[in-house]
Amino acid sequence: MLANRIKAIPPSPTLTITAKAKAMRAAGEDVLSLAAGEPDFDAPEHVKEAAIKAIKEGFNKYTPVGGIPELKEAIVNFVKREYGLGYDPEEVLVCCGGKQALYNLFQVILNPGDEVIIPAPYWVSYPPIVLLAGGKPVIIETKEEESFKLNPQDLEAHITPWTKALILNSPSNPTGSVYTKEELEAIAHILKGKNIWIVSDDVYHKIILKDEIKWMCIASIDEEIRKRTFIVNALSKTYSLTGWRIGYLIGSKEVIKAATRLQSQSTSNPNSIAQKGAVAALNGPQEFLQTWVDAFKRRANRLMEMLIEIPNLSCFEPQGAFYAFPNISAYFNKTITDSVKMAEYLLEEAKVAVVPGAAFGKEGFIRISFATSLEVIEKACQRLKKALEKLK
Ligand SMILES: Cc1ncc(COP(=O)(O)O)c(C=O)c1O
Structure with missing residues (x-):
């Protein structure tokens, strides 16, 4: 059936x-x-107010599939502040949560049999999302005594001609481990010159529990790595807006265009009211x-x-x-x-x-x-x- x-x-x-x-x-x-x-x-009061205002002003219609221009701009500015990286609005797709960003991405980059390296323990949805896109999850076990982080030698040993992407999630769900700059550099070193996408799931990037730890995204290592990295982030965990379903995908214009096309045939735009709230969250006070x-x-x-x-x-x-x-x-x-x-x-x-x-x-x-x-x-x-x- x-x-x-x-x-x-x-x-x-x-x-x-x-x-x-x-x-x-x-x-x-x-x-x-x-x-x-x-x-x-x-949820923060000013974010709720912005959404209420949007409802009252009648912001009820379809928006551009990939998000309203002011939200894309707010995301670009937020990522500039948080990551120190500059992107164009055409490199951004606003989705219904970080989950849809991942789903869309793998649907448009994977062909049957393409392999995606996933360090374990992993967020529960990575393997199903890869499988649903026809890909093959390649799981690399990490060790408790290595802080559950991907060891560069293990990464190298699992790369094959079919490897299409690697997923990194820092801070990690479920372990809470966070990659240091040096660890990201070691991973980047293995991937240099190879035609492999890096998917950086940063949905917990604002929740750092140790003063001595400085969060960094692998895209910040250098220009070659940045071009090969997709940033997945969301307002869900950062602003306590899980139910509003606003996340985003950032990276190669060509892939973003294709993912937007895919989204146009599934959910279309993320909820218009939530998009207005998201603008207020990203542009508003952060203290x-x-x-x-x-x-x-x-x-x-x-x-x-x-x-x-x-x-x-x-x-x-x-x-x-x-x-x-x-x-x-x-x-x-x-x-x-x-x-x-x-x-x-x-x-x-x-x-x-x-x-x-x-x-x-x-x-x-x-x-x-x-x-x-x-x-x-x-x-x-x-x-x-x-x-x-x-x-x-
Ligand atoms: C690691 C990780 N990535 C992505 C997501 C998806 O977040 P969203 O609710 O924005 O779809 C979650 C949610 O639990 C998560 O833990």
Whole structure:
């Protein structure tokens, strides 16, 4: 009945957990969620006001497919400020979220059998998006002891004549690791002179948790690398606007033109009202973002303090985004043999929802989101500790 295209996409291993958590909550159980993939802050007031104004002024019609000129300009200016890189508006496509930017990109650059290198743990949607475009995900495992970062030698060993692109995600969902300038240079060095696109997913770039870390996009290394890089970013995580669905793709004019053509036959323009709100977010005050990042820092610190108290559990200290990715494999036993079973156990026993590492292509780990209050983090960690102790 169904097309092969969709049959190739396995059901998400997180679905059962989230469905169960929902059902438990509906039944009145006190379930704490550490599974959120979005900031818990409200959208900024001036952004809401701009959207309300757009509605009141009747900004209701179709807009240009790739976004209104003032939004493209705001994105160009934002990227100039944030990345120190200059782009033309014709190098920008505004999409319905960062996800559609990735989807459009792979649809227009991949031919059947083209390979896309994806370091694991990876964001859940990368492999399905590549598969849906007829590509072949080539997964490179990274190590906890190497801060879950792509090792240049491993990258080199996985490059074949069919390699079309590499995906980099810094700060990373799910590990919170952030590439340094030197690490990006080492990766760029391997890719020099090779006809391989780099896809830089920067949706968490404003959420840096360590003062000593300076975020950088690989596109800033030099002109050759910049020309081969596509920037994917969004307003979703930065401005707490996940539901507004505004993201963007920046890079080669030719590819942007093709991706716009593709978008014209699928969603057309992103929501007109959200585009007006996005202009206000990008051009408006940015100071409040620091208070959000400071809140994430406090939460990350408290979470790490509490996780360290759990014996036999190790956790890479997140440097960006709002996730921690602890190694819980020491608690596996005869019945709890993998991360999905562990997440199910933690939900049943501790009434805490987490996402299994398997969803991100990494067994033995769980993802904990700290996009929630300190109170929930503390209570949930106490419950996790108790539930894990029972497994001894
Ligand atoms: C790494 C990463 N990239 C892209 C996205 C997509 O973001 P958006 O909501 O803008 O589509 C997400 C959302 O969870 C993400 O974690």
